[in-house]
Amino acid sequence: xxxxxxxxxxxxxxxxxxxxxxxxxxxxxxxxxxxxxxxxxxxxxxxxxxxxxxxxxxxxxxxxxxxxxxxxxxxxxxxxxxxxxxxxxxxxxxxxxxxxxxxxxxxxxxxxxxxxxxxxxxxxxxxxxxxxxxxxxxxxxxxxxxxxxxxxxxxxxxxxxxxxxxxxxxxxxxxxxxxxxxxxxxxxxxxxxxxxxxxxxxxxxxxxxxxxxxxxxxxxxxxxxxxxxxxxxxxxxxxxxxxxxxxxxxxxxxxxxxxxxxxxxxxxxxxxxxxxxxxxxxxx
Amino acid sequence: xxxxxxxxxxxxxxxxxxxxxxxxxxxxxxxxxxxxxxxxxxxxxxxxxxxxxxxxxxxxxxxxxxxxxxxxxxxxxxxxxxxxxxxxxxxxxxxxxxxxxxxxxxxxxxxxxxxxxxxxxxxxxxxxxxxxxxxxxxxxxxxxxxxxxxxxxxxxxxxxxxxxxxxxxxxxxxxxxxxxxxxxxxxxxxxxxxxxxxxxxxxxxxxxxxxxxxxxxxxxxxxxxxxxxxxxxxxxxxxxxxxxxxxxxxxxxxxxxxxxxxxxxxxxxxxxxxxxxxxxxxx
Numbered sequence: 005x006x007x008x009x010x011x012x013x014x015x016x017x018x019x020x021x022x023x024x025x026x027x028x029x030x031x032x033x034x035x036x037x038x039x040x041x042x043x044x045x046x047x048x049x050x051x052x053x054x055x056x057x058x059x060x061x062x063x064x065x066x067x068x069x070x071x072x073x074x075x076x077x078x079x080x081x082x083x084x085x086x087x088x089x090x091x092x093x094x095x096x097x098x099x100x101x102x103x104x105x106x107x108x109x110x111x112x113x114x115x116x117x118x119x120x121x122x123x124x125x126x127x128x129x130x131x132x133x134x135x136x137x138x139x140x141x142x143x144x145x146x147x148x149x150x151x152x153x154x155x156x157x158x159x160x161x162x163x164x165x166x167x168x169x170x171x172x173x174x175x176x177x178x179x180x181x182x183x184x185x186x187x188x189x190x191x192x193x194x195x196x197x198x199x200x201x202x203x204x205x206x207x208x209x210x211x212x213x214x215x216x217x218x219x220x221x222x223x224x225x226x227x228x229x230x231x232x233x234x235x236x237x238x239x240x241x242x243x244x245x246x247x248x249x250x251x252x253x254x255x256x257x258x259x260x261x262x263x264x265x266x267x268x269x270x271x272x273x274x275x276x277x278x279x280x281x282x283x284x285x286x287x288x
Numbered sequence: 289x290x291x292x293x294x295x296x297x298x299x300x301x302x303x304x305x306x307x308x309x310x311x312x313x314x315x316x317x318x319x320x321x322x323x324x325x326x327x328x329x330x331x332x333x334x335x336x337x338x339x340x341x342x343x344x345x346x347x348x349x350x351x352x353x354x355x356x357x358x359x360x361x362x363x364x365x366x367x368x369x370x371x372x373x374x375x376x377x378x379x380x381x382x383x384x385x386x387x388x389x390x391x392x393x394x395x396x397x398x399x400x401x402x403x404x405x406x407x408x409x410x411x412x413x414x415x416x417x418x419x420x421x422x423x424x425x426x427x428x429x430x431x432x433x434x435x436x437x438x439x440x441x442x443x444x445x446x447x448x449x450x451x452x453x454x455x456x457x458x459x460x461x462x463x464x465x466x467x468x469x470x471x472x473x474x475x476x477x478x479x480x481x482x483x484x485x486x487x488x489x490x491x492x493x494x495x496x497x498x499x500x501x502x503x504x505x506x507x508x509x510x511x512x513x514x515x516x517x518x519x520x521x522x523x524x525x526x527x528x529x530x531x532x533x534x535x536x537x538x539x540x541x542x543x544x545x546x547x548x549x550x551x552x553x554x555x556x557x558x559x560x561x562x563x564x565x566x567x568x569x570x571x
Binding site for chain 2: 041249
């Protein structure tokens with residue numbers, strides 16, 4: 005018998021606390037396709053996130069948020085991930101500023117009814133700062149993301165909030181976020197990472213710590229993860245955990261893009277680096 | 289290699305050049321842009337799109353039955369072509385599809401018009417002779433594979449063919465396929481590989497060599513590759529090249545399932561293996 009997943013906000017938090025009690029980092033894995041989700045679960049990921057950007061990663065193009073209606077894409081991606089994940093919470097990203105889904109409570113209900121175990125504000129206007137400013141002027145900016153988290157919290161639905169700047173980190177923590185992801189931007193490296201962009205691990209750590217402190221001023225018990233920028237490889241997290249209060253990592257390109265690029269190209273290279281026996285060759 | 293699209297002659301010239309250099313041909317089953325792009329970067333000679341790839345990427349054991357093969361494969365083309373500019377892209381065409389009841393020429397037209405540089409006879413009734421005989425009794429059996437290849441050849445359209453059995457291999461070689469791939473069964477290994485049905489590597493290579501010899505009797509120029517069963521990756525192919533006249537390898541689970549599984553397992557485990565400082569653990 006294949007078990008049904010059954011998680012509540014309280015049981016997910018208890019699970020994450022148990023991970024931390026073992027001094028293990030919390031690893032959240034973005035999974036745009038079933039095989040990624042399946043293997044992430046087997047390898048011990050604590051959370052699986054379904055994010056609209058996963059689509060673009062699997063297309064083999066640079067990570068892009070706007071290649072479709074993000075919330076609709078996320079809802080559409082859910083069944084494939086849900087089908088293969090038995091015992092790990094699946095958290096979806098909803099675009100709170102999507103003007104075609106103005107009733108945020110309804111979006112939260114839709115995610116819950118679909119079978120998601122939690123929700124987060126992703127994509128976020130934090131990755132479009134200029135746009136965000138213009139939308140805030142008309143009341144349709146990041147405050148809607150804070151509202152999404154507040155409403156989900158009120159509904160006792162688990163939340164993973166995403167912030168690029170302190171102001172949002174603080175507001176999302178105040179809104180009742182269970183987990184905050186301190187985001188450092190596009191993940192460096194691999195075949196589709198940013199080119200000509202500098203960003204040291206030390207700078208990334210400083211940014212993450214600033215966001216953590218802003219958020220913890222509102223809610224000292226908040227669980228905080230880091231994402232992206234220079235934190236692309238498992239060993240990059242050594243410095244993260246040494247120099248910041250981050251309790252884990254969200255891997256998007258770091259899990260479902262860069263390793264796939266490397267292992268698949270490596271498998272081909274190994275297959276090509278062999279020799280045919282003389283009787284199999286054609287005359288030159 | 290030049291840029292897409294490729295003619296049959298251009299593809300054959302590239303393959304023959306590789307074989308003359310003693311380098312195995314590697315064909316990579318690729319069902320997402322990310323896989324196709326990575327396979328091309330690794331040096332794959334041919335990118336192949338199969339409807340079964342969808343099931344592999346869903347995390348399931350390979351199945352050709354979860355979707356309607358031809359429309360699925362045709363719809364997968366754009367994503368692959370978007371990232372592959374300098375390798376031929378070959379599509380799996382199901383000759384037994386009843387939607388092409390009286391006109392396999394139209395099936396070939398659909399693949400060519402979509403942009404595929406050639407086709408491969410997949411899915412096919414080859415691996416299941418009982419089912420194959422039943423389908424043959426309603427006019428949708430192996431003969432359809434042969435007919436499809438004959439039409440493609442007459443139109444100078446590149447074809448790769450899986451041969452599961454003697455009958456299928458001989459028929460396809462006689463029909464004029466450019467490349468024959470003796471098929472050694474569903475690929476073993478990884479999290480969703482073949483079970484007890486898989487052959488030993490010795491038996492698989494004997495099967496491959498036997499089918500290569502039969503195909504060459506029909507057409508001495510046919511390029512002969514191999515696929516499947518215990519031949520699952522670069523650790524297995526040295527034995528293949530030592531013991532058979534195979535000139536390369538077509539991988540599907542070997543490219544887009546097993547390495548992807550390993551990539552995610554290794555990476556998530558490595559991220560999990562770190563230890564947090566006592567003071568950040570909290571109450």
